[in-house]
Amino acid sequence: MIGGFNRKWGLPLPQVPALAAGTAIVFEGFEIDEAQIQQLEYRGIGERREDGFGRVAVNWLKKEKFLVSLPKSSSSSSLPCLKKEGSHLLAEQMAQRLLEQKLEQYLQTRVGRLSLDEGISNSQLSRLQSVARQALPNGDCSLVISLLNNLPSNARNQFERTKIGNKSFRKQLDEWLENPTDWIEGITEVKIADVERNFNDDRAKEDKLAQKYTLRLIMAVAKKATKEKK
Structure with a gap:
């Protein structure tokens, strides 16, 4: 009916x-x-x-019998091999976006578990965010390192006495900036057809992907701490 x-x-x-x-x-x-x-x-x-009712096809299937055979098993990878340049380029773009999506999700989860103790002023947090934002387009962590190394004594003491987990904020920043891939854990490679990507492959190193997400991590932690103060 x-x-x-x-x-x-x-x-x-x-x-x-x-x-x-x-x-x-x-x-x-x-x-x-x-x-x-x-x-x-x-x-x-x-x-x-x-x-959309009443659509008909007449003598659509004229053959009474069809032969079906299973494909021969292959020991090679089941992933399709992309032969056309356009298809390979599209697969690379899809893998890149999927990798960035995983990194974005991991970044949000990591920031949610981090918090700063009292001890650092909003002006220092704002300055840290500003320099990290300036360094972000090129993934240039040296700009933030230079900022931390040239702080006046009062500001340096604020970074030293402020805790993030069981470490001083300054020590944690140094570890993130000097080894930007160490804080990223549990993200396996991304595969689209025969294209494989991970956050530390040659393409990611060329794009400074880990450095850029490390700078975003620092910005997010500083921003979160500023909001919590308010």
Whole structure:
């Protein structure tokens, strides 16, 4: 039984019987020419054809038997090999985006577990964010390292006495900046067809992917600490 709803009237349509999609009907001793077949398939039959009902195909499958065979097993990888340059380029772009998505999710999870103790002013946090943001486009961690190495004594003491976990904030920043891949854990490689990517492969090193996400981690931690102070 097929029903429906008329939005113009705001009323349900009367239910009527209809043949289920995929129904096959056989007519024996009946002839139909090509022109009639084309007309039937173009126009359809029955009611509510404007809603998609009444679509028919005539003599669609003429073969009575089909041969099916299983593919030969192969010891090689089941991943398809991309032969066209455009397909390979598209797979690389997809793998890159998927890798960045995993890194983004991991970054958010990591930031949620980190917090700073009292001891550092908002002005120092703001300055740290500003330099990290400046370094982000090129993944240049040396800018933040230079900032930390040239702090006046009062500001340096704030970074030293502020704790993040069981470490001083200064020590943690040094570890992140000197070894930007060490804090990223549990992210396996990404595979799209025969294209493999991970956060520390040659492409990632060239793009300084780990450095950029390390700078974003520092910015996010500083921003979170500023909000918590407010």
